Amino acid sequence: MISHEDKIIYDVLKRFDGMHKIDICDVLQKIEMLLVELHTPIDGKSLKKELLFRFAKEQLTAIDKNGYCYLEDHCQFLKVYRIKSVFPKLFVREELFFTTPQEYRLIPYTEKHIQEAFSHSPVRAIIADFLQQHSITKRNPKTKRLLLIELFYEIDPYYM
Secondary structure, three states: OOOHHHHHHHHHHHOOOOOOHHHHHHHHHHHHHHHHHOOOOOOHHHHHHHHHHHHHHHHEEEEEOOEEEEEEEEOOOOEEEEEEEOOOOOOOOOEEEEEOOOOOOOEEOOHHHHHHHOOOOOOHHHHHHHHHHOOOOOEOOOOOOEHHHHHHHHOOHHHO
């Protein structure tokens, strides 16, 4: 017979299906840090408010008076940002940009620019092969992460 507490743990762990263990540990550590700042008993409204505040504080950056960007996904080699305009979607669409550890300016997230950014690195052949098989914006259906970011997670950082 499974206890009530074990059932809760199981329900939470089902949400991690398809994720790497290191990513799960990062999420659990963030949950622990969040719990330190909340009052008990936990209220859903205060939890959501705190999460939105943290998101805005850590991942939103104003570009100029016309819009802002937020961190969409990242790994040790690449950070992908989504640009949102304050204008209605009829005039401007959301776009993806990226930065690398060597280049801090926002570069359009396209196949051409990704290949150029990694053209002088040891992984250029791996990236070229990946881009022949997959679209640059293709995502993992379970984790909703960009497949290119997941590819970079499989590459040893010392290889670069």
